[in-house]
Amino acid sequence: MWGFKIAKSQSINYDRNDKEIMRTVLDSEPSLRVCMACGGCTSTCSAGNLLPTFNIRRLNTLLQRGEYAQLRNELNNCMLCGKCTLVCPRGVNIRNIVLNTREALMKYESDTI
Amino acid sequence: MNQVIMQQKNIAIIGGGPAGIEAAASLAGLGHHVWLIERDSELGGHLRLMFNLFPDKRPADEVLQEMLTHAQNPNIEILTNTQVVDCQQIANNRFALKTDKGQTLEADAVLMATGYRLFDAARKEEYGYGIYPGVINSFELEAMLKNNALKNVKGEVPRRVILLHCIGSRDEKVGNHYCSKVCCVTAVKQAIEIKRRHPDTEVFCFYMDIRMFGPYYEELYREAQEKWKVSFVRGKISEAAANLDGEIQIKAEDTLIGKPLHMRTDLLVLMCGMEADTDEPVAQQLGIARGQNRFFRSADNYTLYNNTNVEGVFTAGACTAPMNIIDTIANARAAAISIHNYLGCRS
Ligand SMILES: Cc1cc2nc3c(=O)[nH]c(=O)nc-3n(C[C@H](O)[C@H](O)[C@H](O)COP(=O)(O)OP(=O)(O)OC[C@H]3O[C@@H](n4cnc5c(N)ncnc54)[C@H](O)[C@@H]3O)c2cc1C
Ligand code: SF4
Ligand code: SF4
Ligand code: SF4
Numbered sequence: 001m002w003g004f005k006i007a008k009s010q011s012i013n014y015d016r017n018d019k020e021i022m023r024t025v026l027d028s029e030p031s032l033r034v035c036m037a038c039g040g041c042t043s044t045c046s047a048g049n050l051l052p053t054f055n056i057r058r059l060n061t062l063l064q065r066g067e068y069a070q071l072r073n074e075l076n077n078c079m080l081c082g083k084c085t086l087v088c089p090r091g092v093n094i095r096n097i098v099l100n101t102r103e104a105l106m107k108y109e110s111d112t113i
Numbered sequence: 114m115n116q117v118i119m120q121q122k123n124i125a126i127i128g129g130g131p132a133g134i135e136a137a138a139s140l141a142g143l144g145h146h147v148w149l150i151e152r153d154s155e156l157g158g159h160l161r162l163m164f165n166l167f168p169d170k171r172p173a174d175e176v177l178q179e180m181l182t183h184a185q186n187p188n189i190e191i192l193t194n195t196q197v198v199d200c201q202q203i204a205n206n207r208f209a210l211k212t213d214k215g216q217t218l219e220a221d222a223v224l225m226a227t228g229y230r231l232f233d234a235a236r237k238e239e240y241g242y243g244i245y246p247g248v249i250n251s252f253e254l255e256a257m258l259k260n261n262a263l264k265n266v267k268g269e270v271p272r273r274v275i276l277l278h279c280i281g282s283r284d285e286k287v288g289n290h291y292c293s294k295v296c297c298v299t300a301v302k303q304a305i306e307i308k309r310r311h312p313d314t315e316v317f318c319f320y321m322d323i324r325m326f327g328p329y330y331e332e333l334y335r336e337a338q339e340k341w342k343v344s345f346v347r348g349k350i351s352e353a354a355a356n357l358d359g360e361i362q363i364k365a366e367d368t369l370i371g372k373p374l375h376m377r378t379d380l381l382v383l384m385c386g387m388e389a390d391t392d393e394p395v396a397q398q399l400g401i402a403r404g405q406n407r408f409f410r411s412a413d414n415y416t417l418y419n420n421t422n423v424e425g426v427f428t429a430g431a432c433t434a435p436m437n438i439i440d441t442i443a444n445a446r447a448a449a450i451s452i453h454n455y456l457g458c459r460s
Contacts, residue, residue, distance in 0.1 A: 036283070038321045039366025042373060043351035049373050058371050087239070087351050089284040 017066030024104045025063060029097050032060060034090045041084030041094055047077045056084055056094060063101055075102055121146055121188075122456045125210050125220035127197060127395055130158020131438050132430025132445045133226035134180050139449030141188035145456070148218050149189055150210075152196045156181060158228050162252050164259040166438060167295075167302040168329035176438070192216075200395045206425050210395075222425050222452050225396060225409060226445065229387035229431045232281025232289070240277075240383060245355035248381045250280075251299060258306050266359035270311050271379035275363060276300040277350050278320040282386030282435075291406045293386030294435040297324045300384050301337045308341035316343045317376075319350050319365055327437065348374065353381055387435040399423050408434050419448040427452050 026032055035057070042048050042057045053070075054077045062070055075098055084094040122145050126133045129151030137149045155161065163173035192212065199211040200223070210218045234242035234250045242248045246266045249257075254276075257263045265271040278300055282293040297320065304316045318337075323345070325331045337343040348365040355361055361381045367374040389407040396409070402422040404410040409428045412420035419427045429448035430441040 036321060037368055038349040039347075039368040040349045040351045042366035042368075042371075043348065043364050045373075052372075055366075055371050057366060057368065087286075089279075089286055089349070091285045 012065050012067060014065060018068075019066050021068055021101070021104045021108055022063055022066050025097060025100045028100045029093055031090075031092045032064070032097050035060060035088075035092050036090055037061070038089060040087040040089060041092075044083050044087045046081055046083060047079055051077055054078075056098075060094070060097060063097075068105065071101060072105055075105070122221040123148070123219065124222045124224060124452060124456075125150060125197075125208065125218055126224045126226055128158070128226035128228055128430075128432070129153070129156040129191070129193070130226060130228045130430065131160050131180065131441045132228065132432070132448075133158070133224070134184050135442045135445035136224055136226060136429050136449045136452075137189050138180070138184040138186065139446050140452060141184070141186035143449065143453050145188065145453070147189045148220070149184075149191045150195050150197060150212070151191070151193045154194050156184075156191065156193065159231075159252075160438065162255060162259075164255050165302070165306065167298045168327065168333050170302070170305075180442075197395050200398050202399075202425075208425065221456055222427060223395070223399070224448055224452060225393075225401065225421075225426065225428045225432055226430050226448075227390055227393050227396070227432045229408075229435065230390050232287070232293075232385040232388050234280055234383045234385050236287055237280060237284075237383070239352040240280075240350070240381065241353055241355065241361075242383060245353070245359070245361060247355055247359050247361045247379060248353060248383065250383050250385045251276075251296065251303065252385075254303055254380075254382045258303070258310075263307065263310065265379035269379075271314055273315040273317070273376075273378045274304075274307055274380045274382060275317045275319060275350075275361075275376070275378040276304060276382045276384055278318065278384050279349065280383040280385045281388070283321065289386060289388065289406075291435070292324060294324065294326065295437050296384040296386055297322075298327065298330045298333065298437075300382075301325075301330075301333050301343070303382070304343040305333070305337050305341050308337075308343060316341075317378075318343060318345050319348060319363075320345060321347070321349055327439070346374070350381075387431060389432065399426055401426060401428075406434070408432060417451075419444070419451045425455070427455075 042055050048054045078098045082095050125148045137147045157177050160177050196213045197210045201209045203209045208220045348368045350363045350365040353363045360377050402410045411418045429445040
């Protein structure tokens, strides 16, 4: 027989997503807004070349869509080496974004408990 | 009936590339006398270095010859191997230009057509230009195509060529935030030419955005994909290194997949952007204003594009902004009309 199950939607529901963490980080490090998604950071990132799921460009994009689930697990992999910031053609301060996102996630979690 | 008799005026054009040649032809056609001053031994500027031109692959030499023929006019005095060493504003809004050949030219107007400088790829140290022979710039590839000498470091037809967009453009690390406009379509043009000659060579373009701004450019992009099987990867290469065989190993993010990507190639071609020549002495002496991108700033981007902040000094072509040859020619004609009107107003 055919099994039925309700598949969880894979789409980003931007209207439903909470935007507070995104806003906090964008306010504290506005340079993220000028990212042009070239991938230079991911390409050069030491953590990203070792860990299959750690992609800093993608994580920073997820942040800007209010998709935090992966950030919680992934952002701790960043070693804060700053190589990404060295190559970025737009001068995005990625290290500071990682720090501020971690902080915002922690604060948000303690606030909602 | 009133007859307007125009007095012949003298115009000094600095720079004999496409912009200078076309402006000279137009001004001479309008009855003016022109000195076309070029520091090189020949006219043509960067057009002389090209094999063929986007979008219709017309041979560059043919276009240059046609432009030069058009500029054969007794009203045009061509001064090659010549540089202006001094330029002063004198009475009646005129200019006295001294050349390194000892001439003094008294001009009613000056047209800057000094073009651009190609970005020096060695400034992007992560690509090893000038260190690894397998890393070349776009004009070196153009020369290989022109001389029928597309080779890898071992002297063989390359098995793979990677063209990397946005070198020295859109890059705040080197102080150039602007887009050089022509390098995307140049990469597509060059990729097609490589495939046309060597169908077995794999050609990749690594890009951040594909900017096909002109008529028939998008069609050229599609042709590259469909007919010539050129591959496009969305990601900027972050570093390159040569192995013992001289092959180049590159690293990028394939951003559409979201994973780091490694690849080897025989040739890595850096699509260098355009930079303004800020050392140009005449502009320095006259105090011609430059914009944030260091190209000459127009008095108004809409209505006074060819005018500068200095009365009687005009600009044309790629010294005002990155520009292709088609736009350069149109811009040079517009500059000629602006000068003609300016001189007409004053007489
Ligand atoms: C890799 C590459 C490929 C390209 N391919 C194409 C193409 O296929 N089709 C296309 O339409 N466009 C192409 N372009 C763009 C093209 O090069 C420009 O549109 C064109 O050269 C602009 O002409 P110009 O006369 O303004 O400047 P230039 O070509 O730079 O000419 C300026 C001239 O002024 C002279 N000069 C400068 N300063 C002085 C001075 N102080 N005294 C005397 N002389 C001086 C220089 O020697 C030079 O001869 C390409 C550009 C690049 C980088
Ligand atoms: S700072 Fe973090 S994200 Fe940036 S290169 Fe280092 S490990 Fe990667
Ligand atoms: S290097 Fe800078 S511009 Fe490029 S994807 Fe990373 S943050 Fe964005
Ligand atoms: S035209 Fe293309 S390659 Fe050149 S700077 Fe602009 S986006 Fe980059």
